Amino acid sequence: MSELLDLKNIIEIERIRSILIQEPDLLGLFELLIIVANKRINEEKSTVNFSIEPNIEPDLSDHESDEDE
DSSP states (O other): OOOOOOEEEEEHHHHHHHHHTTHHHHHHHHHHHHHHHHHHHHHHHHOOOOOOOOOOOOOOOOSSHHHHO
16 A cells, blocks of 8 residues: 655655755755655555564363363
């Protein structure tokens, strides 16, 4: 299942890029930040967390007591 992109976030990122275009070093740093953030988001999505259920074994019959009944 893929998530829809949030248009507000895309517009905000483009706005920041347009401001930073005058500062190439800051723009490069911003682009690296976007890459790292995207990788982390993708890693979080691919991780599935399963809860660990306790292993409770039932009381078993010894069959000898079954014969008495």
